[in-house]
Amino acid sequence: MLLLCGAPAFADGVPRALTADDFIAVDPAQAKLGQLLFYDRILSGNRNIACSTCHHPDLGTGDGLSLGIGEGGEGLGPQRTAGTGDDRIRKRIPRNAPGLWNLGARDLHTIFHDGRLSVADTYENGFNSPAEEWLPEGLDNLLAAQAIFPLVAQFEMAGNPKENEVAGAIHKRMDYAWPIFTDRVRHIPAYAEGFAGAYDHIKSAKDITISDIANALSAFMIWEWTSTDSRFDAYLSGDEKALNTQQKQGLELFYGKANCSSCHSGPLMTDQAFHALGLPPFGPGRTRRFDPMVRDVGRMGESDALEDAYAFKTPMLRNVALTAPYGHNGAYPTLEGIVRHHMNPLQSLDNWTPEIAALPSVPWLEAIDFMVWQDSREMARQRAAVQIENNLLTDSEVDQIVAFLHALTGETANDGKLGVPKAVPSGLPVDPRITP
Known part of the structure; x- marks a missing residue:
């Protein structure tokens, strides 16, 4: 068990807080x-x-x-x-x-x-x-x-x-x-x-x-x-009251039993490496000229190394609660969904349905959207490439991790320093604010 009280920044695996000097x-x-x-x-x-x-x-x-x-x-x-x-x-x-x-x-x-x-x-x-x-x-x-x-x-x-x-x-x-x-x-x-x-x-x-x-x-x-003022950063800087009880429990799981920090490590909460998680595939893929089907081989497309097949970069996690949907293809609309996928990737892949994806209707592309699922050999390759082991958590533990992930949101994340300009020099229309 991690010793998080009193000196959180010195607990094994728990990083230091981010500061402006990191940028x-x-x-x-x-x-x-x-x-x-x-x-x-x-x-x-x-x-x-x-x-x-x-x-x-x-x-x-x-x-x-x-x-x-x-x-x-x-x-x-x-x-x-x-x-x-x-x-x-x-x-x-x-x-x-x-x-x-x-x-x-x-x-x-x-x-x-x-x-x-x-x-x-x-x-x-x-x-x-x-x-x-x-x-x-x-x-x-x-x-x-x-x-x-x-x-x-x-x-x-x-x-x-x-x-x-x-x-x-x-x-x-x-x-x-x-x-x-x-x-x-x-x-x-x-x-x-x-x-x-x-x-x-x-x-x-x-x-x-x-x-x-x-x-x-x-x-x-x-x-x-640039975001360095999350409650997590405040906690790492010594403010023990910055996190509530559930968030502290989630932190302990994140850096302990749940093993999230094996990839989401360091102050940026990423190892900047690539891992195959078996996320449900869909869309046009990122095909190369010699690919025989619609697919996305991830890192292998850049490295040409077979061990990189279907692996994608570990994302940083500050403000992750603001950036839904999740995964390299946005397969999960909620933090709970992507956390549960990490617990048992193959079962989650089996249980996933196309309705979960946030895909606006494009009738002339519907034949392509889920074509990869019709190729049993390709799906078998993607399943065989999964690199993370099952790590089952209780419902309350999942809730605790999700609560901790919400504590990664910057206190001023939604307060843009410059914001959206009213006009731009070209005179072309500017994308408006979506929320007032």
Whole structure:
């Protein structure tokens, strides 16, 4: 049993509290510039979707869907529809839109569900990324590198071939599209002035690069969604009254019997590694050209290592109660559901039904949504890959863990420092607040 009273920060396995020093420092002027870009549809191929559409502050910086509806969709959150006519979506986003909390952590070295972006010198540019040696120079950090990839993803923000110049460019090579976005931003006077005021090396519009745009987006996300003031952090800092009895019981289970901390370890509550949990598969998958069926092999798609089959990155847990649904594909709408899945993955897989997923109706994609379940061999492979052992808990113990997970919510998590701007320099519509 963990000795949690009196000196919680020194209990075996229990981390220290997060502090501002754990995160990259941000210039307020750069963050303000990034705020405008984050909510501006100018950074999409068809100028009809912004970063905020799938990462909305009123939805915990996600979209509330299991699998997102990207370019071509209409509306926000669970009410977002798949569009109509020639503009309707052609594919669901293959994976759940992750929350943006604490992505400016200095110790964070890997990002995306499959880890396809990481700090490394693989291509002698500081990162191992899908852009390989064509990643632009001048990116400030890992989050800045991440920010430019949704812009060139066909079904996320770029659009379909022949719809716009961005979509056409990425089908030659993804880095051909970034100068197009840069040129759009350069020609908006308010952005040109904003960049010149926020960055010393920028004297005029022609000096702006895609890396500057990415760095500004990164600055905003770090400024807006760094969260270090949860009740758990207060407890780790010595305030024994910060957690109630049920939450303390959940903490003890988390770092003890339930073994959650074997993966959700350290101050960030992640080992930044990959594990196969046997989550119920659905959607278009993230197929490679040689895949014989609709499926998502997770980390193996990046590493080509068989031991990584169907494994996905351990998420950080601050503000996890705000970021439903859960899992790399949003298979579970509640914290209780994803906790129970960890207790007995194969039984949970057997008991799962399609109605549990938060998937807006898209009649022309229904044949694909659950196609993988018809392939008995593929389902057997996914079951055989599960890497965690059963760990049965009582109903009250599950409730205690869920209560502890709620204690990871920042006290000011819902109080945006900059919030949603009323307007953006392009003049395009801004995604509104979903809740007043």
